[in-house]
Amino acid sequence: MKYSFRVLTIWGIPIELHITFILLMVFVLIFSYPDLYLFILTVFLFISVVAHEVSHSTITRHYGIRVRKIILYPIGGGISNRSDSRQS
Ligand SMILES: [Zn+2]
Numbered sequence: 068m069k070y071s072f073r074v075l076t077i078w079g080i081p082i083e084l085h086i087t088f089i090l091l092m093v094f095v096l097i098f099s100y101p102d103l104y105l106f107i108l109t110v111f112l113f114i115s116v117v118a119h120e121v122s123h124s125t126i127t128r129h130y131g132i133r134v135r136k137i138i139l140y141p142i143g144g145g146i147s148n149r150s151d152s153r154q155s
Pocket of ligand 1: 123
């Protein structure tokens with residue numbers, strides 16, 4: 068998807084952050100400074116959403132459906148299983 072950036076790969080599945088998610092993290096960091104509790108809480112939320120989407124991907128792969136990537140948005144995450152050939 069446009070405007071998303073790969074940050075890590077887990078079990079061969081690329082995990083990307085959408086630009087709106089990155090902007091949310093920047094705003095949380097700016098508005099929570101110097102107390103970073105809200106930012107740390109947001110990071111833990113990010114980790115839990117990644118774990119949630121990786122578990123979705125594991126089940127999806129179990130049923131033989133290819134997972135192309137995981138994208139994280141401010142409202143949650145999503146799995147993309149569309150092939151690259153459909154987009155070109
Ligand atoms: Zn879910």
